[in-house]
Amino acid sequence: MYTTELGKQPNVKPIGPAEDPALLEAFEARVAADEFIEPKDWMPEAYRRTLVRQISQHAHSEIVGMLPEGNWITRAPSLRRKQILLAKVQDEAGHGLYLYCAAETLGTSREEMIEALHSGKAKYSTIFNYPTLTWADIAAIGWLVDGAAIMNQVPLQRTSYGPYARAMVRVCKEESFHQRQGYEAMTELANGTAAQKRMAQDAFNRWWWPSLMMFGPPDENSPNTAQSMRWRIKRDTNDELRQKFVDITVPQAEYLGLTVPDSALKWNDDKGGYDFGEVDWDEFYAVVRGEGPVARERMTARREAWEQGAWVREAAAAHEAKRRKRAAA
Amino acid sequence: MPSLPPIRPEDEAVAEKVRLHGAFDAPAELPHDPARTEYLLRLGDDALILGQRLSEWCGHAPSVEVDLSLANLSLDLIGQATLFLGEAGDADQLAFKRDVLDFRNCWLVEQPNGDFARTMVRHLLFSTWQHLLYQRLSASTDPAIAGIAAKGAKEIAYHRELAAEWVVRLGDGTEESRARTLDGLGWCWRFVPELFEVDEQLADAIARGIAADPREIEPEWRSSIGAVLGEATLEVPADTRPILGGRRGHHSEHLGHLLAIMQYLPRTYPDANW
Numbered sequence: 001m002y003t004t005e006l007g008k009q010p011n012v013k014p015i016g017p018a019e020d021p022a023l024l025e026a027f028e029a030r031v032a033a034d035e036f037i038e039p040k041d042w043m044p045e046a047y048r049r050t051l052v053r054q055i056s057q058h059a060h061s062e063i064v065g066m067l068p069e070g071n072w073i074t075r076a077p078s079l080r081r082k083q084i085l086l087a088k089v090q091d092e093a094g095h096g097l098y099l100y101c102a103a104e105t106l107g108t109s110r111e112e113m114i115e116a117l118h119s120g121k122a123k124y125s126t127i128f129n130y131p132t133l134t135w136a137d138i139a140a141i142g143w144l145v146d147g148a149a150i151m152n153q154v155p156l157q158r159t160s161y162g163p164y165a166r167a168m169v170r171v172c173k174e175e176s177f178h179q180r181q182g183y184e185a186m187t188e189l190a191n192g193t194a195a196q197k198r199m200a201q202d203a204f205n206r207w208w209w210p211s212l213m214m215f216g217p218p219d220e221n222s223p224n225t226a227q228s229m230r231w232r233i234k235r236d237t238n239d240e241l242r243q244k245f246v247d248i249t250v251p252q253a254e255y256l257g258l259t260v261p262d263s264a265l266k267w268n269d270d271k272g273g274y275d276f277g278e279v280d281w282d283e284f285y286a287v288v289r290g291e292g293p294v295a296r297e298r299m300t301a302r303r304e305a306w307e308q309g310a311w312v313r314e315a316a317a318a319h320e321a322k323r324r325k326r327a328a329a
Numbered sequence: 330m331p332s333l334p335p336i337r338p339e340d341e342a343v344a345e346k347v348r349l350h351g352a353f354d355a356p357a358e359l360p361h362d363p364a365r366t367e368y369l370l371r372l373g374d375d376a377l378i379l380g381q382r383l384s385e386w387c388g389h390a391p392s393v394e395v396d397l398s399l400a401n402l403s404l405d406l407i408g409q410a411t412l413f414l415g416e417a418g419d420a421d422q423l424a425f426k427r428d429v430l431d432f433r434n435c436w437l438v439e440q441p442n443g444d445f446a447r448t449m450v451r452h453l454l455f456s457t458w459q460h461l462l463y464q465r466l467s468a469s470t471d472p473a474i475a476g477i478a479a480k481g482a483k484e485i486a487y488h489r490e491l492a493a494e495w496v497v498r499l500g501d502g503t504e505e506s507r508a509r510t511l512d513g514l515g516w517c518w519r520f521v522p523e524l525f526e527v528d529e530q531l532a533d534a535i536a537r538g539i540a541a542d543p544r545e546i547e548p549e550w551r552s553s554i555g556a557v558l559g560e561a562t563l564e565v566p567a568d569t570r571p572i573l574g575g576r577r578g579h580h581s582e583h584l585g586h587l588l589a590i591m592q593y594l595p596r597t598y599p600d601a602n603w
Contacts (some may be wrong), residue, residue, distance in 0.1 A: 078421045
């Protein structure tokens with residue numbers, strides 16, 4: 001569904017003596033010329049590490065992101081909504097799969113990445129550690145969370161690492177359907193009965209701020225942004241994207257008759273955008289540390305699915321081995 | 330689990346009486362061709378309930394690849410259900426506003442998923458039946474049923490293949506997977522006879538060429554299942570006394586819980602559109 005840089009510490013270590021300055025210079029020149037870097041090309045170790053972390057975080061976010069919405073598949077209120085939601089959550093699984101594959105081209109196996117997720121070493125988007133309480137949460141996630149995801153991911157279609165950029169092209173096409181279905185579901189609720197309107201506003205209140213957090217920490221507190229931008233792993237700063245999201249989303253909320261839960265929100269003619277209140281960064285960092293309201297539930301569900309599926313994966317491998325042995329005999 | 334007594338006409342009369350007094354939601358507008366509607370409900374409810382069951386796996390499957398496949402199966406089935414129920418009346422009303430006594434699916438599809446082995450065994454038994462049936466139904470005298478079945482048969486061919494591959498892998502995998510597959514087979518096999526049951530309603534629809542006669546596909550079903558189980562190094566279980574009733578609204582205890590979850594929103598907010 002989306003990714004952001006969640007680390008607070010600069011992750012770019014000084015280039016070691018093993019890295020040939022001529023290779024490095026050639027690499028930097030290719031990236032600056034907007035060429036794609038491919039798996040077999042030489043790349044600095046820090047570039048590789050940053051990408052593995054970012055792409056695997058992104059993949060984990062897709063997979064963990066199936067859970068909050070999956071929570072409503074069995075309770076979707078019409079056959080059409082059930083099909084849409086199931087197809088959408090299935091897309092997330094597909095995104096997870098291409099992203100794991102893209103990360104594997106950098107020399108890290110899927111098992112290692114999943115292990116890092118389950119041990120808590122790898123992060124995933126903070127947004128999925130909030131619960132989905134009503135059907136309106138599903139509408140809000142599509143509209144806001146996928147909306148923010150698109151804004152983060154569209155620039156990644158031009159990211160410097162080829163496999164990641166190509167995965168993003170496909171992901172972005174699907175995300176735009178995700179956002180549209182969310183806004184459509186929200187429109188139905190916002191124009192519905194009093195109970196539906198209440199659900200809609202309540203979900204909007206709860207998902208607005210976590211959606212703004214999806215763009216990551218403020219620029220002054222995002223130590224890796226400059227390096228990632230130079231390497232074209234990232235193409236816009238967190239604050240630029242956040243501002244763009246607010247400017248686009250506020251009129252959409254007004255159209256639905258929903259109130260943005262921010263008393264500081266005000267149009268600013270000079271900047272041609274909205275001024276808005278301060279995101280609660282303490283909450284953001286707490287959720288990054290794993291203190292989100294349903295973080296434990298999310299990780300438990302993932303670990304259980306993996307552990308309870310172990311015998312299936314072992315059986316598939318054992319059968320394949322038997323089959324090969326028979327074929328060879 | 331003892332088998333159910335056969336349904337007597339007086340039971341149906343009681344059910345009808347209770348229904349008229351509003352203990353259960355009356356089905357949408359009673360149709361002018363009850364045998365056809367009844368048949369559409371059986372086809373639609375089988376697909377809907379199994380689709381709902383499979384969707385419970387979403388996000389919890391043994392691997393991302395399996396998650397993707399199970400969601401595909403579920404989507405196909407819910408799509409087929411939408412079409413069949415749409416022919417019977419208002420598909421959403423039928424899916425979300427009937428209670429157990431008005432559901433016409435077989436017992437097999439409403440069984441809880443259990444572990445992945447049971448889910449795959451259930452899917453093998455059902456999709457093999459469904460595939461053979463849909464192939465016949467594509468020659469139904471009812472053009473709507475023929476059309477939906479012809480489209481569905483293409484989708485179900487993949488379900489059948491996928492389920493067969495998994496049953497073979499699990500049966501002929503490890504000791505554990507074999508034991509689990511046998512357990513799933515034991516769980517599901519009790520519900521096989523119902524797939525081939527022909528009651529009066531169905532006999533009428535078969536006579537008119539609307540429905541396919543499931544008894545005609547039974548030999549092929551048995552030989553196909555036998556072949557898959559053989560490859561999986563598993564024995565075909567012995568037949569047990571039939572457990573029947575689903576086609577007339579008498580289900581296992583599991584269906585009520587499934588409906589309570591599935592129907593919760595439209596039931597709680599009866600005036601709302603979604």
